[in-house]
Amino acid sequence: MTGPVPRLLTALHDAPSDRPDAVTVDGRTCSREELLGAAGAFAARVAGAPAVAVHATPSLETVAAVVGGLLAGVPVVPVPPDAGPSERDHILRDSGAVQAPPAVLTERRSWDGPEPDPDTTALVLYTSGTTGAPKGVLVPRRAVAADLDALAGAWEWTPEDTLVHGLPLFHVHGLVLGVLGALRTGSRLVHTGRPTPQAYAAAGGSLYFGVPTVWGRVARDAESARALSGARLLVSGSAPLPAPVFRDLEALTGQRPVERYGMTETLITVSTRAAGERRPGSVGLPLPGIRTRIAAEPGAEIGELQLTGPTLFDGYLGRPEATAASYTEDGWFRTGDIAAIEPDGMHRIVGRASTDLIKSGGYRIGAGEVENALLDHPAVREAAVVGAPHADLGQEIVAYVVADGVGERELIDFVAGHLSAHKRPRKVRFLTELPRNAMGKPQKKLLPPV
Incomplete structure (x- = not known):
């Protein structure tokens, strides 16, 4: 590779346009400069480690630790704070991650190490383990960058936005989109701690992320829902948004939610657009660089969604057979989700092949x-x-x-x-x-x- 490597968290280093409340998590705030200093100190402690485990509570310390690992080029392994002893032991043993002391916001250090190669692993995210022990998904830095840039275009996401969500910081939705997305685009981030309708209403955001459970609760709280009418975009993901919730949100906020589709292994690959049609039950069109197809039986309208593109993972940690089985013979990733593609290209996700x-x-x-x-x-x-x-x-x-x-x-x-x-x-x-x-x-x- 020739020339300097582009930074993954572009806006984090943009101190001249900083603000004291650039990042808020559960009521505590810091500037990007303060976050970068705390992350630099954490990076210095973990540099050279094979991977670093982060106890992923909704806190500024979690954000600083994740950023610090990324600065140092050390794969970050977010550990769910509610993980039981068996799950936690499996994640630590399987990943080989070290357990570093938590990041400290008052501890500051300038990090002057080189930007890691885009092909290196950014995150090791563990699947839910519904078909056995959780598998470590290797997410490369280039996939994170490609996905966030594609979503910034699809959602017209800019530094002028204030992103609000209260999602867990150990999944793609809350961590990659909801934290790293803000640090790459430059938007202000408000993590509400818990994703209550009242907290969403009080945050004053222009861009909101939520899962259907959250949006269902918002729709049942008419006063909180109406407070979101000034927002630019309401994004729903991680599961299909029920059509009644879609319609209730439209009636109360004056806008239709944006739905998108993705997996831990693929990041976000399909989405409705900020400037496009938002149709109940549809997750929209493939993002730039993503190709999709339906593997259906003759005459069937629905079948397994398969895809390829720049946002895909690098495989399951230590499981080459599972990695190979997740691809077709011609190299397309098998999502295991059942979908239909409408004549105009809009995608509908029906559910998992195994259960739906x-x-x-x-x-x-x-x-x-x-x-x-x-x-x-x-x-x-x-x-x-x-x-x-x-x-x-x-x-x-x-x-x-x-x-x-x-x-x-x-x-x-x-x-x-x-x-x-x-x-x-x-x-x-x-x-x-x-x-x-x-x-x-x-x-x-x-x-x-x-």
Whole structure:
């Protein structure tokens, strides 16, 4: 490589345009210069380590530690603060990461080391482990830079923005987009600590990130939702946004949310645009450099989404067989998500192939479509749909719902009146709440037996 290596966190080094509250996390603020000094001191402590584990609480110390690791060219391994002993031990043992003392905001040091090569690993992010022990996803610096630049273009994200979110700092959404994105684009960052509707309303942002659970709570708090009417963009991701929540947000804030699609292994690859159409149930168009295709059976409208482009990971740490299995023979990444591409190129994500593609009576049915139909019923607050073994149909559609004042037959008939009859649930089970992970995604494998 010739010439200087471009900086990953471009705006972090732009002290002349700094402001004292450039970064706010859970009510505490610092300037980019102060953050850079604390990160420099942390970088000096961890330089040369094979990887560094960061206890990823929502704090300025976490931000400084992540930045410090990136400055030093040491792969950062965010550890969920609520990880149990087994999960934590697995992450530390599998990654070989050292546990450095936390970053200290009052400790400052200038870091004058060279910018690491873009091909080196920036982050080792661990998957949820739904199919075994969590795997370490190797995210290179070049992928982070390519993704953030593509999103800045798609969302018209500039230094004039104030980004607000309260998402965990150990996932792509909260950490890569929600922290590194602000430090690359130069926008002000406000992390609310907890993503409550009241905290979002009080933050005064122009750009908001949230998951469907967060946006559902915002939509149920009309006063807080109306306070977001001055924002430029409301972005939802990490799971499909229910169509009723989409419509409620539009009615209360005066704007349609932007939805996007991504994975730990791919970062964000598909998104609706700030200046484009925002359609309920659609995650939009591929970002620049990303190519997508659907691997579907003949005559089927939906199939596995496969893609290729500059934002992809470098493989699973120490697992070459798992890495190879995640690609097709011609080199496209297999997302494991079921999707459809509309004639105008807009993408719809139906769900995971392992849990959300239901084959019933010869039909291929996406669980997400049935879930959205259920959520259109005014009594239904939450819904999760699965396929259960059935002697005649192969699989039957079973719905788990959180609802008040409605019975099983009414919901079955309601769906049959909105969708094709073969997409109606055969059984409905009522729960007090759905099992969810830290990002608010329903955990269907934890649902009680039919």
